[in-house]
Amino acid sequence: MSSRDQILARVRAAVADAPEAPEVTRDYLTTHTADDPAAVLDLLHENLADYRALVHRTRPGGLPALLARLLAGRGATTVLAPPGLPAEWLAGSTATLTADTPASTAQELDAVDSVVTGCAVAIAETGTLVLDGGAGQGRRRITLVPDHHICVVRAPAQVVASVPQALPRLDPARPLTWISGPSATSDIELDRVEGVHGPRTLEVVLVEE
Amino acid sequence: MSGTYLGMPSFPKAAREAVHNETLRGNLRHATHTIRDKRAKAVAELADWAQLREAGKQIKDRTLRHLDEYLVQLEESVTAAGGTVHWAADGDEANRIVAGLVKATGEREVVKVKSMATQEIGLNEALEAEGIAAYETDLAELIVQLGEDRPSHILVPAIHRNRGEIREIFARTMSEWGRPAPEGLTDSPAELAEAARLHLREKFLRAKVGISGANFMVAETGTLVVVESEGNGRMCLTLPETLISVVGIEKIVPTWQDLEVFLQTLPRSSTAERMNPYTSTWTGTTDADGPQDFHLVLLDNGRTATLADEVGRQALRCIRCSACLNVCPVYERAGGHAYGSVYPGPIGAILSPQLRGTESEIDASLPYASSLCGACYDVCPVAIDIPEVLVHLRERVAGQGGRGHRLEKAAMKAAGWVLNHPAALAAGERAASRTRGLHPKRLPGAAAWTDSRDLPELPPEPFRDWWKKNRT
Ligand code: SF4
Numbered sequence: 001m002s003s004r005d006q007i008l009a010r011v012r013a014a015v016a017d018a019p020e021a022p023e024v025t026r027d028y029l030t031t032h033t034a035d036d037p038a039a040v041l042d043l044l045h046e047n048l049a050d051y052r053a054l055v056h057r058t059r060p061g062g063l064p065a066l067l068a069r070l071l072a073g074r075g076a077t078t079v080l081a082p083p084g085l086p087a088e089w090l091a092g093s094t095a096t097l098t099a100d101t102p103a104s105t106a107q108e109l110d111a112v113d114s115v116v117t118g119c120a121v122a123i124a125e126t127g128t129l130v131l132d133g134g135a136g137q138g139r140r141r142i143t144l145v146p147d148h149h150i151c152v153v154r155a156p157a158q159v160v161a162s163v164p165q166a167l168p169r170l171d172p173a174r175p176l177t178w179i180s181g182p183s184a185t186s187d188i189e190l191d192r193v194e195g196v197h198g199p200r201t202l203e204v205v206l207v208e209e
Numbered sequence: 210m211s212g213t214y215l216g217m218p219s220f221p222k223a224a225r226e227a228v229h230n231e232t233l234r235g236n237l238r239h240a241t242h243t244i245r246d247k248r249a250k251a252v253a254e255l256a257d258w259a260q261l262r263e264a265g266k267q268i269k270d271r272t273l274r275h276l277d278e279y280l281v282q283l284e285e286s287v288t289a290a291g292g293t294v295h296w297a298a299d300g301d302e303a304n305r306i307v308a309g310l311v312k313a314t315g316e317r318e319v320v321k322v323k324s325m326a327t328q329e330i331g332l333n334e335a336l337e338a339e340g341i342a343a344y345e346t347d348l349a350e351l352i353v354q355l356g357e358d359r360p361s362h363i364l365v366p367a368i369h370r371n372r373g374e375i376r377e378i379f380a381r382t383m384s385e386w387g388r389p390a391p392e393g394l395t396d397s398p399a400e401l402a403e404a405a406r407l408h409l410r411e412k413f414l415r416a417k418v419g420i421s422g423a424n425f426m427v428a429e430t431g432t433l434v435v436v437e438s439e440g441n442g443r444m445c446l447t448l449p450e451t452l453i454s455v456v457g458i459e460k461i462v463p464t465w466q467d468l469e470v471f472l473q474t475l476p477r478s479s480t481a482e483r484m485n486p487y488t489s490t491w492t493g494t495t496d497a498d499g500p501q502d503f504h505l506v507l508l509d510n511g512r513t514a515t516l517a518d519e520v521g522r523q524a525l526r527c528i529r530c531s532a533c534l535n536v537c538p539v540y541e542r543a544g545g546h547a548y549g550s551v552y553p554g555p556i557g558a559i560l561s562p563q564l565r566g567t568e569s570e571i572d573a574s575l576p577y578a579s580s581l582c583g584a585c586y587d588v589c590p591v592a593i594d595i596p597e598v599l600v601h602l603r604e605r606v607a608g609q610g611g612r613g614h615r616l617e618k619a620a621m622k623a624a625g626w627v628l629n630h631p632a633a634l635a636a637g638e639r640a641a642s643r644t645r646g647l648h649p650k651r652l653p654g655a656a657a658w659t660d661s662r663d664l665p666e667l668p669p670e671p672f673r674d675w676w677k678k679n680r681t
Contacts, residue, residue: 003296003297008281010509010516011280011513012277014514014517018274021267021271022267024267024268025264026264027260028260028261029257029260032254032255107414123484125483127484128484139497139498140443140446140447140498140499141448144443144444163469163473163484164469167466167468167469172465172490172492173290173492175491175492175495176489178488178489178490179487180482180483180484180486182486183438183439183486185348186438186480187365187367188398188402189239189240189371189372189398190243193398193402196439197346197440197441197443197444198439198440199440
């Protein structure tokens with residue numbers, strides 16, 4: 001008998017006498033936050049900042065200038081823009097634009113100063129950004145290897161209050177990356193240290209449309 | 210590189226040694242108290258915690274009840290998404306499958322995401338025997354691996370090491386495995402983390418094969434989920450060309466929606482955060498993004514035997530958050546190594562003897578490595594009644610030859626706890642003997658399976674009350 005058949009047979013024997021398990025009761029809340037887009041956005045801001053992301057707010061017209069300022073503030077000379085990122089977002093920056101291509105190696109990404117992306121959804125209650133590889137977000141590796149990530153969130157369209165509200169908006173067939181603050185470790189005497197492996201600096205721009 | 214659990218002394222013996230190690234006890238006490246206080250706050254933020262906990266429990270129970278169907282469904286969805294599914298009846302078979310897959314790539318080294326399942330089966334040692342170097346990339350696992358040590362906590366495996374010890378390990382050993390530690394490395398956590406970043410980045414950027422576990426697998430979509438903090442997981446899951454994930458068969462959830470429960474309860478229970486810094490999900494392979502070859506190894510290794518036990522099977526609900534470790538007075542004093550298994554603390558005391566059987570000295574002693582205070586049950590996000598399973602397993606061990614009472618006394622004494630708390634010992638013994646009487650050998654099916662709360666409450670209140678009033 002193959003291991004597959006053996007395991008399945010053992011499972012069936014193990015639960016043969018077990019009574020039916022009931023349907024799952026889903027009487028938990030779908031959100032813990034009042035249905036008010038302004039309050040939800042403020043909560044997102046607060047929770048992102050609480051996890052040590054640097055948060056900025058702007059109107060659509062102010063985005064290019066803000067991004068230019070943030071990149072200049074870092075002294076970034078190269079910036080990675082994934083396919084589909086609106087060209088006008090980076091129109092104000094003097095940093096050299098690099099495109100991510102399937103041929104780009106991890107070493108090449110390692111040499112890039114900053115990466116700017118959009119996101120698929122942001123979750124206020126947990127301070128989480130979700131990237132799904134869609135337009136303007138790029139492959140998973142581009143928001144991982146460079147040391148500085150700027151993520152642009154369009155509010156209110158991309159902002160939800162809670163995890164239960166986020167999942168139905170996401171396609172499980174796409175690879176997803178959920179980001180809540182910069183990379184962090186607490187493995188040394190539980191002292192939180194930012195950035196063991198992912199970007200050490202995460203900046204989030206909330207664009208109120 | 211890392212140690213093995215074979216021939217471990219019984220819990221009392223190992224605990225006695227640990228209790229005398231002042232550094233270890235100090236490190237542990239600091240760590241567990243810090244996390245558990247934070248956890249209580251993170252949980253209090255959610256008004257519906259009790260409902261989420263109950264839903265998590267029900268999802269897992271339903272999954273286990275129909276595990277055969279969900280496994281087959283998962284296999285279909287992973288295959289349809291471009292992955293390959295392998296089945297491993299035990300650790301040896303899983304190790305053989307993984308070694309074969311690595312060899313087929315022509316590579317001799319792999320990068321690893323921290324994974325309990327691969328530790329459980331001794332994968333690193335098995336790969337080493339085949340001439341394949343497996344690099345742990347989680348910071349704590351790296352500390353453990355470089356120190357030729359064993360992990361002592363599910364979540365923070367190097368919890369027993371302080372910064373001075375870590376500095377010493379890095380300075381001494383990093384050069385043997387790759388990029389050396391920087392000159393003049395101090396014991397500041399930021400500097401230590403930076404040294405690890407540089408040492409590991411070199412490995413990530415050249416790695417062709419990654420090995421991981423998974424926190425969840427979604428049957429309906431074939432999606433795997435890894436929850437982490439550092440980004441080493443993302444590195445291993447996205448940079449290599451080949452990804453091999455070794456996952457216990459109990460890690461399935463039926464639907465995509467089910468993740469909404471666990472992605473709320475797991476981070477808050479484990480690191481006491483609203484959400485962990487990084488969560489990755491992937492479904493088979495994706496064009497030009499991440500590994501182009503994905504293998505899932507489904508691991509039994511004692512899980513079906515655990516599933517067959519009406520009382521003990523609830524241990525398979527465990528989502529490895531480690532909350533039960535952080536509240537356990539015995540774990541706090543004895544340390545993780547005393548449990549002689551990759552699963553320490555209260556969950557280890559019930560899971561290891563079920564996965565491995567109760568024949569060995571260490572496994573027979575584990576059900577006694579507890580005060581039955583019930584704190585582990587209170588914090589468990591999937592409501593595993595650990596005291597109930599402990600009492601049940603004590604019956605099994607006692608049935609093997611009457612060494613139960615001796616083990617109980619020895620375990621408690623070794624943990625250096627009840628000696629200073631005679632009232633607790635008395636209450637604990639009362640609790641244990643009383644609850645034992647409440648548990649017939651075979652429990653009435655429906656209640657045991659679907660809702661352990663239908664069973665008589667245990668252990669009885671006096672001891673829990675005493676504990677709540679007196680907990681340190
Ligand atoms: S038994 Fe419960 S509390 Fe302990 S690690 Fe598992 S899920 Fe967490």
